[in-house]
Amino acid sequence: MIHPTALIDPAARLADDVEVGPFAVIGADVEIGAGSRIGPHVVIKGPTVLGARTRIFQFASVGEDCQDKKYAGEPTRLVVGDDNVIREGVTLHRGTVQDRGETVIGSRNLFMAYVHVGHDCVIGNDGIFANQVTLAGHVKLGDFVILGGLSAVHQFCHFGDHAMAGGGSIITKDTPAYVMINGNPAQVHGLNLVGLRRRGFSKEAIRGLSEAYKLVYRQGLTTEQALEQIRASFALPETEAFVASIEASTRGIVR
Missing domain, CATH: 2.160.10.10 (Hexapeptide repeat proteins)
Incomplete structure (x- = not known):
């Protein structure tokens, strides 16, 4: 042996x-x-x-x-x-x-x-x-993360649960849970929907996360305004985790 x-x-x-x-x-x-x-x-x-x-x-x-x-x-x-x-x-x-x-x-x-x-x-x-x-x-990484080949993560960055980075991504800011990023510098490209479905997330959870994502990234709101609206609109563990991953950011989130 x-x-x-x-x-x-x-x-x-x-x-x-x-x-x-x-x-x-x-x-x-x-x-x-x-x-x-x-x-x-x-x-x-x-x-x-x-x-x-x-x-x-x-x-x-x-x-x-x-x-x-x-x-x-x-x-x-x-x-x-x-x-x-x-x-x-x-x-x-x-x-x-x-x-x-x-x-x-x-x-x-x-x-x-x-x-x-x-x-x-x-x-x-x-x-x-x-x-x-x-x-x-x-660097701090959550559970079920995927980092594509040749990706690089800057010191002190956070990368949330179920998030995914495409190959060659240069990551210098924090990545919220559940999102998909790519590029140099990395930019957000939506939710990691394929990963969430493969891991058995419910339709309700995915729908809630999709709406929460839109509030943060698509409505022209400040981060604080978006998080307030998410808290007021949803009471799902998944949206709470999404909010918590953004609140924990120390370097600002990938946009």
């Missing part, structure tokens, strides 16, 4: 059934959950916690020191949930003491080849990150 050429620090903690491929390097203070498979030439540095059934492909670098010039060797962490797939050449960096001190990734995410996750990012569950997506430091 562990290839004889793999280098595993005695202080690493691996579940009994973890598989480790040729020439992988696993450092001290690394914890890997049950059912995980670590491919050849993977490097994992601690402090890092990987959940159950993690699948890491060749040449990925997981838990490395961040690229922030302020970083001075502090023992920051990377914490990853269960059932994540981390493809070839992916880089996942630990946090910094200037922020939360850890990079946090949820469960059931797919990181395609050469994705980069910078320091102190917080990523939800069930996301899809296509080839060469780049997340700068301090």
